[in-house]
Amino acid sequence: MTSMTRVWSQLSRDRAGRIGLIIVMFFLLLAVGAWIGLVGQGWSATEGGRWEPANAEHWFGTNILGQDIFQRSVYSVRTAFEIGFVVALCSTLLGAFLGAIAGWYSNRWVDDGVLWLKGVLDSIPFYLFVAAVAFALQGNPWAMHLAMIATFWTTTGRLVRAEVMKIKSSEFILSARAIGLPDRLILWRHVLPNTSHILLVQATIAFVAAIKTEVILSFLGLGVQDGVSWGLMLAESTQEVLAGHFNNFIAASAMLFALLMGFNLLADAMQDALDPRQSGL
Amino acid sequence: MTDPTRQAVLSVRDLDVVMHGNGQASRVVRKLCFDLQAGEVLALVGESGCGKSKTAEAIMGLIPQRSGTVSAARIELAGSTIHGLPEAAMRRIRGREISMVFQEPLTALDPVFTCGSQLAVLFRRHRGQGRSEARASSERMLQQVGFADVKRVMRSYPHQLSGGMRQRVIVAMAMACRPQVLIADEPTTALDVTTQAQVLQKLTRLGRDAGTAILLITHDLGIVAQYCDRALVMHDGRIVEESDIGQLFSAPVSDYTRELVAAAQGVSL
Numbered sequence A: 001m002t003s004m005t006r007v008w009s010q011l012s013r014d015r016a017g018r019i020g021l022i023i024v025m026f027f028l029l030l031a032v033g034a035w036i037g038l039v040g041q042g043w044s045a046t047e048g049g050r051w052e053p054a055n056a057e058h059w060f061g062t063n064i065l066g067q068d069i070f071q072r073s074v075y076s077v078r079t080a081f082e083i084g085f086v087v088a089l090c091s092t093l094l095g096a097f098l099g100a101i102a103g104w105y106s107n108r109w110v111d112d113g114v115l116w117l118k119g120v121l122d123s124i125p126f127y128l129f130v131a132a133v134a135f136a137l138q139g140n141p142w143a144m145h146l147a148m149i150a151t152f153w154t155t156t157g158r159l160v161r162a163e164v165m166k167i168k169s170s171e172f173i174l175s176a177r178a179i180g181l182p183d184r185l186i187l188w189r190h191v192l193p194n195t196s197h198i199l200l201v202q203a204t205i206a207f208v209a210a211i212k213t214e215v216i217l218s219f220l221g222l223g224v225q226d227g228v229s230w231g232l233m234l235a236e237s238t239q240e241v242l243a244g245h246f247n248n249f250i251a252a253s254a255m256l257f258a259l260l261m262g263f264n265l266l267a268d269a270m271q272d273a274l275d276p277r278q279s280g281l
Numbered sequence B: 001m002t003d004p005t006r007q008a009v010l011s012v013r014d015l016d017v018v019m020h021g022n023g024q025a026s027r028v029v030r031k032l033c034f035d036l037q038a039g040e041v042l043a044l045v046g047e048s049g050c051g052k053s054k055t056a057e058a059i060m061g062l063i064p065q066r067s068g069t070v071s072a073a074r075i076e077l078a079g080s081t082i083h084g085l086p087e088a089a090m091r092r093i094r095g096r097e098i099s100m101v102f103q104e105p106l107t108a109l110d111p112v113f114t115c116g117s118q119l120a121v122l123f124r125r126h127r128g129q130g131r132s133e134a135r136a137s138s139e140r141m142l143q144q145v146g147f148a149d150v151k152r153v154m155r156s157y158p159h160q161l162s163g164g165m166r167q168r169v170i171v172a173m174a175m176a177c178r179p180q181v182l183i184a185d186e187p188t189t190a191l192d193v194t195t196q197a198q199v200l201q202k203l204t205r206l207g208r209d210a211g212t213a214i215l216l217i218t219h220d221l222g223i224v225a226q227y228c229d230r231a232l233v234m235h236d237g238r239i240v241e242e243s244d245i246g247q248l249f250s251a252p253v254s255d256y257t258r259e260l261v262a263a264a265q266g267v268s269l
Helices: A003-013 A015-035 A069-104 A109-123 A126-136 A143-167 A171-178 A183-220 A230-242 A247-274 B052-060 B087-093 B115-126 B131-144 B150-155 B163-175 B193-210 B221-227 B245-250 B255-268
Strands: B008-021 B024-037 B041-045 B068-071 B074-077 B098-101 B181-185 B213-218 B230-235 B238-244
Touching (some): A003 A015, A015 A069, A015 A247, A069 A143, A109 A143, A171 A183, A183 A247, A230 A247, B024 B041, B052 B068, B052 B181, B098 B163, B131 B150, B163 B193, B181 B193, B193 B213, B213 B221, B238 B245
Parallel strands (some): B041 B213
Antiparallel strands (some): B008 B024, B008 B074, B230 B238
């Protein structure tokens, strides 16, 4: 049994993990659908009346501007996945790289440098940092991404650093050196792949954190500028809820909740399934 | 001391190893001298902690400067010095001219790669072989260490093999480039007795076929009696006795060796 089929079989035996996977897959389909233009394309059209209740034409009703809430909440899945993917990928790669270097050259200046950088970034209150980056990059749609990548790598980096320090004193690293492999090759070929269980789990965590943060930032007006996101919908709903119209608020919250729940269940199951040390020795 | 007509393939003079950890230095190997003759199996015997493994790592150049200091009047491999060589030059020698088998077959292979790819890397790096050629060489090597189902072993991850099988894969890796010297650091301590015999037979036979001299580090006098030509007895970082196997058991020179032999015989009775 190869390692992938083992992970798969372990994952599919975990009921919570299976439910999480189904939810995430469903949302992924919505995101892809929005991407290739199948669903949610009318998210900005103002063709309905203000605050229409749910009906056959507007499944979740309309908002204060007469826009279709269903289409907006579905199109927001695409926004969420875009940000999740970019931030998870970049922050995990950055964390793996810096963590591996710090762990491999532990207690030397490279390590000190990385730890110092991590300390500095961790000590800045996150939303203050994002606001500062957003302000500095005034109106740049990537400000939010940059701020998240710059701060999210620190946890991954810390975990990878510790794991690398542990792995580098293990015997297969000594034997890799004993057959004449150079240090750099050993680091990338033998040490980093052994942290893959950390990287995958951290990537899913970063994905979820990025989506949550995006919603909060968009709600505050620091996130998505031209487009739609659950955060923007929630911001709109602050005016609607007072007037007794809850459709926008409920749709955005429920979508966000379902996606995050699914991801958390999946990440939890993956953490159990992926650890290479549980390979049935 | 040794037969002068035979040429020493590994020659060590006045090897000192000082390890510094936790702010204090400890001298684990003191003024160690020995010659390993071409084609012989030399035992390095001693209790745990007497400096056997550090001797091996020092010869291989595997002790990082930050954790220990190695000094020697001479460490020569086939007549040319390998002590104090730059790391890049040392890397070309390791695995090709001088290789090593470690104690723990459980942890000496990388868990995330197949045995085949870890073996093939040697042929690609040291022999410059292409992918398919290295694959064929690896399969041949696995056959030589006694695997019947070579294709399956090539595809296997280390955790899918038993301890004895893993150790044979490691032996295959160590012997892949037909090195001049093989240092086996307690290669069978972690294995059961039947598997021990199997692995040691493969190891010594391959060594004989390839003309590789073997430095076998062990604390098991039974293994020494069965597989080795000569033995060095090490105690507290020093060599206290160097003798042929017959003499080691019949007329040991040092008190320490006498105690070791007596203890071993006491156990085996």
